[in-house]
Amino acid sequence: MNVELKAAGLAAVAQHECDALLVLVADGFKPGKDKLSQCIAGITKAGDLPAKPGKTLSLYRPQGLVARRVVLAAVGDGSSQHMRSAVVAALGGLKSASPQQLTVAFGLPPSASALRAVVQAISDATYSxxxxxxxxxxxxVHTACFFAENAEDLRTEFDRARAIVTGVELAKEWANRPANHATPTDLAKAAKALAKGPGMQCEVLGPKEVAxxxxGAFMAVAQGSDQPLRFIVLKYTGAPKAQAPVVLVGKGITFDSGGISIKPAPEMDEMKYDMSGAASVLGVFAALAQLQPRLNVVGLIASTENLINGSAVKPGDVVTSMSGQTIEILNTDAEGRLVLCDALTYAERFKPTAVVDIATLTGACVIALGNVRSGLFCGSDALADALHAAGERAQDLxxxxPLDDDYAEGLKTHYADVANVGGRAGGAISAAKFLQRFATKFPWAHLDIAGTAWRGGAAKGATGRPVGLLVEYLLAQTAAQSAATVRAAK
Structure with a gap:
């Protein structure tokens, strides 16, 4: 979706030609003398647009306005949440008209967070x-033009929202693709295409290099598939090369049958989304290409299918990870942690300031948190606080x-250093405890997005989460490092 921001009030909006005009009317709206303001004032005074957030009123070719269709939407106090619900309701009413050019006007100057919420809500509601x-x-909607009197004060926030929308839509695209159109090789090609942008580099390792x-843990998962594995290394260099990077690690299981511990047939098609962690890393790099922050970021994607053939790993097999730790694979459907643990070990070479892995890792996290918040597991209070705050700012929650050591008790085994599962109770936590064993040399966090990466049912599809959270986190690190540089120079 193409978006632009212009500085203008409702008087100018009334003369702007478009397929549809959406006016967001907040409590306390004070009408001017222009025809659009007077129209809104008359409607609200008559009670035809209730003040409740999300209530809408549609008009067709209203007198004095150029737009063919106008939708007035109540946004309450103008908060991000109210803005989002109003946009969803308004676009639902416009769906049958299929407007290609949408103009969005604010009855009162919006806050930065409210503008972002509107941009992202329109992108989400119109994506297909x-x-x-x-x-x-x-x-x-192909093009959305936003009018706000305080547009120049919002320019930085708007550019950020636009970049996040680009990243979210790319993540949705790859997560939504069927597995035969999103193989590990296809993901590697997508990463190489991103690397053509400024400051970007991409290296792709195949089976020989990985061996x-x-x-050994990554290869064990891949040996059941005829599709060759790919280990993708994306780099964005926006700061001096001597500056340590943040590393993002994405789980890239392009289809997860469960292996010999096979999943039940119903809804197994949704296992194409098991590479949503990898898709979110691609989305973040697409956003970085637009924003060009002064920061170094590395993206690692361990990509393979988890299928069944005569060579597939078996329950009880013991493999040796890149770290040298041996792993007894008790359940072949707990494969995500196996590809991630080797990627975490690989991350050590970058001497990172922080490593965040992103994975649709456990059904247990869905039971714990549903589809509202992603699970955050982190041994560092500072890193955990930074990620949580980023999620709140991005409304990507x-x-x-917990990460108590007691949760790792179930991972003990007589036959290897660690087992890959620890029982049903606290399954999301024991999975994180498994990963923590391979992340001792840097600040580390794990985002379990099994409940937030896609929607099921009639609205089935990828959400693009947690691209917004990750971009917000990285930009906050950019600001923190810039401030540290200024302090050091004094």
Missing amino acids: YTTTKSKPEPRT KLGM CWRM
């Missing part, structure tokens, strides 16, 4: 997957979960 359709329908590194 088309890649594998023979006759794809055009996107509901040479000793990634997470919740910190």
Whole structure:
């Protein structure tokens, strides 16, 4: 979706030509003398637009306005939440009209967070997957133009929102693709395409290179598939090379059958989303290409299918990870942690300031937190606080979960250094405890997005989360490092 921001009030909006005009009317709206303001004032005075957030009123070719269709939407106090619910309701009413050009006007100057919420809500509500359709329908809204009197004060926030939308939509695209259109090789090609942007580099390792590194856990998962594994290394260099990077690690299981511990058939098609962690890393790098922050970021994606053939790993097999630790694989459907643990060991070479892994890791996290907040597991209070705050700013929410050592008791085994599962109770936590064993040399956090990466049912599809959270976190690190540099120079 193409978006732009212009500085203008309702008088100018009334003369702006577009397929549809959405006016967000907050409590305390004070009308001017222009025709649009007077129209809104008359409607609200008559009670035809209730003040309740999300209530809307549609007008067709109203007198004195250029737009063919106008939707007035009540946004209450103008908070992000109220803005979002109003946009969703308004676009639902416009869906049948399929407006290609949408103008959005604010009855009162919006806050930065409210503007961001509107931009992201419009993107989410108008996105549609088309890649594998023979006759794809055009996107509901192709261009959105935002008018606000305080536009110049919001320019930085708008650019950030626009970049996040780009990243979220790319993450949705790759997570939504069927597994035969999103193989590990396809993901590697997508990463290489991103690397054509400024400050970007990409290296792709195949089976031979991965074997040479000793990634025995990653290779164990891949040996059941005919598709060759790919280990993708993306780099964004926006600061001096001597500055330590933040490393993002994405789980890239492009289809998860469960292996020999096979999943039940119902809804197994949704296991194409098991590479949503990898898709979110691609999305973050797409946003970085636009924003160009003064920061160094590395993205690691361990990508393979988890399938069944005569070579597939078996329950009870013991493999040696890149770290040298041996792992007894008691459940082949707990494969995400196996590819991630080798990627975490690989991350050590970058001497990172922090490592965040992102994975649709456990059904247990869905039971714990549902689909509202991603699970956050972190041994560092500072890193956990930074990620939580980033999620709040982006409205891409997470919740910190415990990491008590007692939760690792179930991972003990007689036959290896560690087992890959620890029983049903506290399954999301024991999975995080497994990963923590491989993340002792840097500040580390794990985001379990099994409940937030996609929606099921009639609205089935990828959400693009947690691209917003991650971009917000990285930009906050940019600001923190810039402040530290200034202090050091004094």
